[in-house]
Amino acid sequence: MKRAIIAFGMLLMAAPAHADLTHKISSSVQLTVDAAASQATRLGSTYSVSGNNVSATLGGLTAPASATDAATMNSGTYTQTTDGSAFSFSETFNGGDAIPTGTTVSSGVVGTLPAFGSVTTTAGGVAGSLGGSIDSAGTMSLTAGGAGTSATGQFVSEITIK
Numbered sequence: 194m195k196r197a198i199i200a201f202g203m204l205l206m207a208a209p210a211h212a213d214l215t216h217k218i219s220s221s222v223q224l225t226v227d228a229a230a231s232q233a234t235r236l237g238s239t240y241s242v243s244g245n246n247v248s249a250t251l252g253g254l255t256a257p258a259s260a261t262d263a264a265t266m267n268s269g270t271y272t273q274t275t276d277g278s279a280f281s282f283s284e285t286f287n288g289g290d291a292i293p294t295g296t297t298v299s300s301g302v303v304g305t306l307p308a309f310g311s312v313t314t315t316a317g318g319v320a321g322s323l324g325g326s327i328d329s330a331g332t333m334s335l336t337a338g339g340a341g342t343s344a345t346g347q348f349v350s351e352i353t354i355k
Contacts, residue, residue, distance in 0.1 A: 227341035229317030236310030238289035263289035
C-alpha cells in the first residue's frame with residue numbers, strides 16, 4: 194500500500210503539460226515601376242593664360258548679361274617681348290553652361306534633356322501588364338511588366354510549438 198501511495202504521489206508531483214501552438218500565415222506582393230530621373234551638373238566658364246617672354250594685356254572672363262547665361266571670353270593682347278628669342282604662350286578658355294529652359298517629365302518620359310557639361314538621365318519604367326496576386330492557398334501569380342519594372346511575391350507559413 195505504501196508503494197501505491199508513493200507512486201500516486203509521484204504522479205501528482207509531475208507538472209501538467211502546457212503546449213502553446215501558434216500558426217502564422219502572411220503573404221505579400223510588391224510591384225515596382227522605376228521613375229524617370231535626370232541628374233545634371235552645370236559647369237562654369239574658366240580662363241587661364243601663361244607665358245614666357247611675352248608681354249600682355251591680359252584677357253579674362255566677361256560677366257554674363259543674365260543669371261541664366263554663361264560667362265564669355267575677353268581676349269587679351271599678347272606680343273613677344275624680345276623678337277627672335279624663345280618664348281612660350283598658352284591661353285585656355287572653357288565655355289560654361291547656360292541654363293536651358295528646363296527639363297520636363299511627362300508620363301514617366303523625359304521629353305527635353307538638360308544641356309549641361311555632365312548629365313545622367315534614366316528613362317522611367319513602363320508598367321504594361323505588371324501585376325501580382327497570392328490566393329489563400331499560397332498560389333502566386335506574378336505578371337512581368339515593361340522595361341524598368343519588377344514584381345516580387347512572398348508567402349510565409351510559420352508554426353511555433355512551445
